[in-house]
Amino acid sequence: MRNRLLLILLFTCLSGWVSAQTGSISGKVTGPDGGALAGAAVYAEGVGIGTTTSQTGEYLLTLNPGTYTIKASYVGYQEISKSITVTGNQTVTYNIQMKEDDQLLSEAVVIGYGTKHKEEITGNIVTVKGKEVADQPTPSFEAALQGRAAGVQVTVGSGLAGSPSLIRIRGVASVSSSGDPLYIIDGVPVNQNYFSRGNSGAMNQNPLATLNPLDIENIEILKDAAATAIYGARGSNGVIIITTKRAKKKGWNFEFSSRVGTSKPTYVPQMLNSQEYLQLYQEAWENDGGVGRAPLPNRISWEEAQKTNTDWVDQTIHTGVKQMYSMTTGYKANKWGAYLNMTRDDNGSYLRDNRYVRNSARLNVDYEPIKDFKIQLSSSFVKATNYRVYNGWSGGLGAAMSTALPIYPIYDSTGEYNLSIVNPVAYRNLMDWKTFETRSISSLNVSYKITEKISVSGFAGFDFSNVTDDLFLPGKLIFADHAGQANRDVVKNLTQTMNARINYKAIDTKKQNLAIMLGAERVYATSHYRNYFMDSIGSAFYKNKGLISDKIAGIETGTPWALNSVFSRIDYSYKKRYLVDITMRTDGSSKFGENNLYGFFPAIGAGWIISEEKFMHLIPQINFLKLKSGYGISGNVPTENNAFRQVWIGSTNNIHYNNEATVYPTNHENPDLKWETSHIFDVSLEIGLFKNRITSDIAFYNKTTTDILLQLATPSSTGFSSYWQNTGKFRNWGVEYAITSRNISKKNFSWETQFNIARNYNKVLDLGIYFQDALSGGTNDTRVVVGQPLGTNYLVKFSHVDPQTGQPVYLDKDGNETYTWSNDNRVAVGTVLPKAFGGISNNIRWGQFYLSTTFVYKIGGNIYNSSAKRQNGVVTDWNMTTDYFDRWTQPGDVAKYPMLSMNTASYGLPPDPYQYNTTLFLESGSYLRLRNISLTYTVPKKLLKDKLRRIELGITGYNILTFTKFTGGDPEIARDFENPQDRNMSSNISYLTAPQEKSILFNLNVTL
């Protein structure tokens, strides 16, 4: 209803403007080769009226009668200016052909604590335009970075609404501490705790889902030390800087966007139906020597089982609906400007009753009260609700893929839900589970240019979030004789950042430039957790706010952490072709004790713009050539705030023995805990050919990480299960290549191709006194093995099924065949890390149409289908997949799977069917996926009424095609991680993971 009102308001406004007596200037902006330039700025100087060109290069300026100086500008081209007279009710046609600027590639790029022109940068930074991100209907904005930048590996989350993706820049360099990059939004470091709700039933909280992609102007990805060292202790895993939109065009601007579409799974799990299940179950029983009919799980009778055939997968999925409506208003005058966006995004997934609804508002204001004194406010406010359902190992689709057997009915004979099983339908309909999020990421930046050479600035920002997770389970579901139980987990995070900087241009001549930046910063963060719980309650806490009190609350927990830093950057350039940057940062972290409170992180970067040399004029085809290299040190801190000191539970606690108080320690202190340190070297070459028709970038890097922060699973004799320690050494090295080619650039037809590929090598060099089992990802799935990459699949080799007996034949460590599975025969057989990955994008413009496609791919690496070992292993209380039909049934059979059996001994396993970890379930992780395809039609200007600047209609397909050999469903797996270590080590381990979604969406954008 609210959306409809907005539309009515919009069109009422439109009809008012159309009646004005004005004239206009319209035309097309093209490049030197005649190809249309989209996004070029065209404006009437001095009157505050301007626009940007459409995908077809067209523009329209509506002006009162008079004479104007019309200017057109576009990055990389010279500004064009012409005087034009406009009369009432007439349209003047003015087509503009731009000329290339001498200063090619001179886009302004956001770096840490400042901006630089691209050609001046010595570090490795990739820029992704906000539009490229906003156009994709991903579960969360970070997923849209996939395939956009070489060396940035994105594993998109599951099909759950709002699910988090996994981003790793240039490989994985951390184990127990976070391997995620640092996210900075308008200068504010963003809280990225994926485990604020703990290891939460296969559904981690995604702190990035609250960000509205439509607000993003640009994303800068900082990859090497020369770029990240300015963030010191937090830069080890790369930095992603997000700059939000601000008012750009003078006067008022309005934009309305909407997107409506559907969601379906990329893959529907193929589980056995009732008849098939009974057949295979009986076969297992008979293979084990059983006589007569097999006793069925849950004491269900054969008669009942035969007349039931529940398709639990179908009961948990449907076609989800997605809707997004956004309204943007911008105003810019001489001294101030404001950008306001309001968006409602209702993102329904294909899992029934699962939605992520985000209402967000952003207000960015720029104000310059006196010359050279600037105030910038960036503020956002988001309220989001996650309508949750069980998933993975806790139920829902996960149960449909495992314990919910087709022989179980949804309802019992009395018509009530069948609660003798984990009934996905009953849980979904009877429980009430919602997560409410409130978040604001806001900042204020004040800068003053004291003299031409000296400027100062002060910055204050905060990131506040309140995540309230309400779960209600009625008494019926928990077999209690009361109404039910309500649980509320509240996590409040607040990160405050304050910094002050001084910039000094020591030398500023045509020949030489020397600029010095000096700054200091304090980051202070708190995270408070509190639990509320109540029995005998009829509904969730959000419906019973009056019942929430301290009486039903647990103790509030959460100690703060802080980072005090001083930093400096010295930039020197000679003849604008020889560049040197020196960065230094000292961080003091509250996460370390007195012994190692401070860490020093220096870096040096150097660049040589070879194309500026005279001799390069001999090769006119090369218009830009730059060699750059950097070396530096960056660090990482533990995720635990108090790992360095021993924390005790004092005598005020509730644990008593013999009614007397207890006091006890909870961990082993490690006062020598120190910074994880990465030494990073990078060398790269940028090249522009044929007047930038082809641009490419090739980079080599080497990152050696020492003193790795490990939360080791320690021997029990230490008295504790884990211990934070600096142990071991890793190396990541690799090459990245990216190329952009404007294949065709004609007046009415253009075609651009972007391609990138990265190859990362990762090797564990040392692990101290510990063996591979001291560090595991999640549920015993991956290991850290010296000489192998991080996240190694460490499994027993499965050789074949014995055609005579149907038994599985394994290989021992020496490669000899054996019928016995043994832990001791585990070997490093694969890795979850791919050999290469990247993306291919094509953008084709033809008249008013614009077609854009993005393929993403991964070559090599493995997927471990951890749930298949139970689905298609020893027959237990789980359903099986149709893949299991390919099993041994009689002597002579050559089959993929051994004979069916309920007995672990038949498979040579220890008495535990969970342990069937073998290469039988290890598959190739390679895939090629059409991540995004969109077709946009821009309504020609001539069909639009005066003030209506642009209307775009489009259709977008997401995950439409996937090419993979993986038998377990979706080949891209970011599953239910248990902790940061699991996030680092267990991508590509599938365990009842919901496949990604496949969406088709219709878009409408209207600009005034």
Place this chain on the structure above:
Amino acid sequence: MKKQYFKIAVFALMIFSFNACKESLKFELDKDQIDTEEALNSPENIQALLNSCYDVFANVMDGDVQNLQELLSDNLAAPQNAAGSLYYTVYNRGTFSFRTADGVLLDLYRCIYRVNIMSENLYRFPEELNGNKMDGEAKFLRAWCHWELVKLWAQPYGFTSDNSHPGIAIKLHSHYSVELRSSVGDVYNQIIEDLKFAEQNLPDDNGVYANKNAAKALLAKVYFTMNDFTNAAAKAGEVINSGLYQLSDTVERYIADQGNEVIFKTISTGPSDNRGGSFIGSYRSDKTDNPGIKAATDFKTMYDTADHRKVWIEVVDPDLPSQVVKCHKFDKDFFGVALLNLADMYLIRAESLLELNTDKQTAASDLNAIRERAYGSDKYNVSSGSITLADVRLERRKEFAFEGDRTIQLKRMGAKGETVVIRGADWNCAGSVLQFPASEKTKGFEFNPEGGCN
């Protein structure tokens, strides 16, 4: 120009000043949390630390340890074949690095860690605290935890003639260090050393906490496990002869008032402070015919009609495929676990004396004390002339069934040279010793061999 430099200097000073103070990087802990300095700064806290040692000990001795022991014996039927069930794996003597009793292993060492750090800080309050007594309690608990560990994770004393076979890691301090396994001989030496210290330093009366006789009783049990019958009989005799303990009238040990038969027990103050949870959770069968742990079929006929202990056993669907032999010994809402009992001392002394072939009179009298209580009369008494080792051993099996005693007795007999077969496998088959969890794997740490029992 000078003015400008001044401005710069002031600004620079300003921005650096808030980094100067290290204090801004130090934070208080959560409510209920304290740091080491505070934790050890009062005699009350040290006392509370010792109390937490008993707490963690009581939690792991609530049946967790005893059930593992019992699952390796011949007293139980196979538990349900539930995937991922530790009890099923232990019963099948098939533990391995990823399915073993890692929680029990950790809890026992957690107790050891706490007693060590407590002992190390007793020096802080020489006046306020009875250091010797508290240290005695610490050594008592440390010895017991090491003993339970070595019983579960190593072959028994006597498995090799010089006891050089691998035992468990001995932990005698609270510093972070990764220890390798000591030999079983060294582990037992350490246990005895600790218990002797406890015996010397503990008072005769220490309320509900460990006292001198508790140390003696535990020493008797340890010596008995080592087949050191002289010392076992002597220590059991000292406890019996102290006159402080009498057999209670009832055979029930898991009730609130066991009289003064009990030498040491864990304390449970109510249903919300249940210290028998693992026993109750596994065996309780007054409301179900399908408890997690069921008795072996031997128990259908173990107790004759006149035996009061017969009430512990109930057979459902006798002789049918669905037959279940239920054990009602632990059908309670809560209890503290009686860990050291006079009855045990009688049976240790009786068996030890018979093994030593001496004082059969006392041996018979000890056995008869148990029988008279079980039958409520002296009708089933044995004479010193007719008493056999088998009589005492059977009585022990009947009396302490399901309490975690059986396996070590069988292994002890095997180590002594007797032919002992447990559920079709030799007493010393590899899988009858639990495997260590994978996290124990550090350079030099030897794992147990697996399999060989089925």
